[in-house]
Amino acid sequence: xxxxxxxxxxxxxxxxxxxxxxxxxxxxxxxxxxxxxxxxxxxxxxxxxxxxxxxxxxxxxxxxxxxxxxxxxxxxxxxxxxxxxxxxxxxxxxxxxxxxxxxxxxxxxxxxxxxxxxxxxxxxxxxxxxxxxxxxxxxxxxxxxxxxxxxxxxxxxxxxxxxxxxxxxxxxxxxxxxxxxxxxxxxxxxxxxxxxxxxxxxxxxxxxxxxxxxxxxxxxxxxxxxxxxxxxxxxxxxxxxxxxxxxxxxxxxxxxxxxxxxxxxxxxxxx
Amino acid sequence: xxxxxxxxxxxxxxxxxxxxxxxxxxxxxxxxxxxxxxxxxxxxxxxxxxxxxxxxxxxxxxxxxxxxxxxxxxxxxxxxxxxxxxxxxxxxxxxxxxxxxxxxxxxxxxxxxxxxxxxxxxxxxxxxxxxxxxxxxxxxxxxxxxxxxxxxxxxxxxxxxxxxxxxxxxxxxxxxxxxxxxxxxxxxxxxxxxxxxxxxxxxxxxxxxxxxxxxxxxxxxxxxxxxxxxxxxxxxxxxxxxxxxxxxxxxxxxxxxxxxxxxxxxxxxxxxxxxxxxxxxxxxxxxxxxxx
Numbered sequence: 417x418x419x420x421x422x423x424x425x426x427x428x429x430x431x432x433x434x435x436x437x438x439x440x441x442x443x444x445x446x447x448x449x450x451x452x453x454x455x456x457x458x459x460x461x462x463x464x465x466x467x468x469x470x471x472x473x474x475x476x477x478x479x480x481x482x483x484x485x486x487x488x489x490x491x492x493x494x495x496x497x498x499x500x501x502x503x504x505x506x507x508x509x510x511x512x513x514x515x516x517x518x519x520x521x522x523x524x525x526x527x528x529x530x531x532x533x534x535x536x537x538x539x540x541x542x543x544x545x546x547x548x549x550x551x552x553x554x555x556x557x558x559x560x561x562x563x564x565x566x567x568x569x570x571x572x573x574x575x576x577x578x579x580x581x582x583x584x585x586x587x588x589x590x591x592x593x594x595x596x597x598x599x600x601x602x603x604x605x606x607x608x609x610x611x612x613x614x615x616x617x618x619x620x621x622x623x624x625x626x627x628x629x630x631x632x633x634x635x636x637x638x639x640x641x642x643x644x645x646x647x648x649x650x651x652x653x654x655x656x657x658x659x660x661x662x663x664x665x666x667x668x669x670x671x672x673x674x675x676x677x678x679x680x681x682x683x684x685x686x687x
Numbered sequence: 688x689x690x691x692x693x694x695x696x697x698x699x700x701x702x703x704x705x706x707x708x709x710x711x712x713x714x715x716x717x718x719x720x721x722x723x724x725x726x727x728x729x730x731x732x733x734x735x736x737x738x739x740x741x742x743x744x745x746x747x748x749x750x751x752x753x754x755x756x757x758x759x760x761x762x763x764x765x766x767x768x769x770x771x772x773x774x775x776x777x778x779x780x781x782x783x784x785x786x787x788x789x790x791x792x793x794x795x796x797x798x799x800x801x802x803x804x805x806x807x808x809x810x811x812x813x814x815x816x817x818x819x820x821x822x823x824x825x826x827x828x829x830x831x832x833x834x835x836x837x838x839x840x841x842x843x844x845x846x847x848x849x850x851x852x853x854x855x856x857x858x859x860x861x862x863x864x865x866x867x868x869x870x871x872x873x874x875x876x877x878x879x880x881x882x883x884x885x886x887x888x889x890x891x892x893x894x895x896x897x898x899x900x901x902x903x904x905x906x907x908x909x910x911x912x913x914x915x916x917x918x919x920x921x922x923x924x925x926x927x928x929x930x931x932x933x934x935x936x937x938x939x940x941x942x943x944x945x946x947x948x949x950x951x952x953x954x955x956x957x958x959x960x961x962x963x964x965x966x967x968x969x970x971x972x973x974x975x976x977x978x979x
Binding site: 507514532557619640641655666 | 712806811857
């Protein structure tokens with residue numbers, strides 16, 4: 417084949433694929449700036465006169481500011497707590513010796529095949545007497561540690577040389593001090609999991625939908641799903657709601673994509 | 688302090704969380720599936736009865752369960768291969784020496800992956816609108832009559848599959864891209880010297896070298912696609928005519944709409960067994976393929 421033609425085909429297909437990937441998102445942004453009813457005038461591409469009315473009514477009437485704050489609070493807390501707990505446990509599995517270590521780790525990794533949804537019904541009954549149903553805690557507490565997170569940290573932590581830890585022990589450093597002063601700085605690459613955890617908890621839907629009954633505690637996805645049930649006809653408002661939900665994670669990804677993609681490859685090569 | 692003791696100190700917080708809020712509930716799910724736990728038991732635990740495998744027998748006689756199972760298998764059976772083909776095609780294009788602006792294209796193609804399912808499902812509900820939707824507008828341009836995507840029982844699941852492929856293909860694409868870059872250039876060189884066409888190079892060099900990654904991706908995708916829930920919840924509410932009720936959607940409705948926790952737990956457990964069996968089959972096929 418003619419090399420110039422081949423180049424044109426490859427890049428043409430890439431442009432086509434990129435358009436398909438981005439068009440729904442561009443359309444969302446465009447419609448969110450339209451006047452009510454404008455998206456139904458055919459064909460709906462660009463707003464006649466861009467306006468922020470939809471965002472105004474979202475925040476003023478639909479209480480979206482609160483949902484945004486809820487999402488930030490829940491996803492932020494889960495991210496911080498789970499990275500601390502997973503890092504501690506992953507380090508222990510990689511570098512500390514104790515009876516039954518390998519068997520326990522194998523059992524945990526084996527449990528990875530169980531889909532989270534299997535636990536949801538009993539978890540609901542368990543959290544009820546603890547007073548965690550219908551509270552931020554109900555979303556946060558079960559997510560404070562994850563098997564996969566521990567697994568990832570362990571893979572990283574195995575490369576820490578034992579001699580380094582032994583030398584510190586001989587110098588009389590306690591285990592907690594060794595962890596904070598020596599191990600944590602070496603585990604810096606693990607911080608990429610922060611991005612995943614944050615995006616994952618931000619986007620999570622099924623469990624928050626189940627455990628949060630009161631609107632006051634709704635995260636953005638749960639609120640958006642409820643809103644879309646009430647305002648099916650109001651596409652301009654719904655698109656503004658989608659923008660508010662998607663924009664934070666999309667911007668976070670764009671800012672940190674190098675780390676994100678590197679971490680993704682790390683996580684997918686399980687076992 | 689003894690090192691063993693220190694280790695348990697590091698482990699305890701995470702293990703308590705996972706044990707109490709995951710392992711115990713999973714075991715509880717099986718116990719629950721053997722009872723008639725419902726709204727009355729929720730009010731007063733004295734109303735709870737042990738019913739053995741009755742919930743399972745009842746499920747197997749319930750048409751909606753089979754419908755949900757069929758819908759889920761349809762979604763997995765068509766969605767996973769389609770996602771893999773789309774991802775592989777995108778990865779091959781991105782990996783081509785002829786491609787320009789690679790980082791930009793990579794970011795664009797990956798963007799749908801990081802978006803919130805609920806939000807993009809809401810977008811797609813409008814894109815799929817019979818009258819005003821962009822998709823039918825495009826089809827009309829090609830001379831195809833409008834399709835009632837989410838209102839026609841025959842089209843609702845294909846529409847959801849289309850949406851899922853759009854949302855997810857970028858994830859596999861990144862993994863495939865890494866796999867493609869790891870294939871030694873010499874192999875292609877040798878194939879070219881032997882006069883192999885681009886297609887034959889793909890079949891005899893790329894695919895065999897990518898096979899282990901293909902299986903891993905297939906297993907991961909399958910597990911994800913079996914857990915179909917948010918899409919039907921937002922886009923179709925299981926309709927029309929229950930054509931998009933997935934197994935998890937059924938579990939959610941039985942459990943949290945009708946508060947029939949016994950039946951819902953049995954549904955959850957059957958889904959787990961199904962996923963486990965499907966994964967085992969794929970692993971077996973993968974092992975055999977590697978050995979051959």
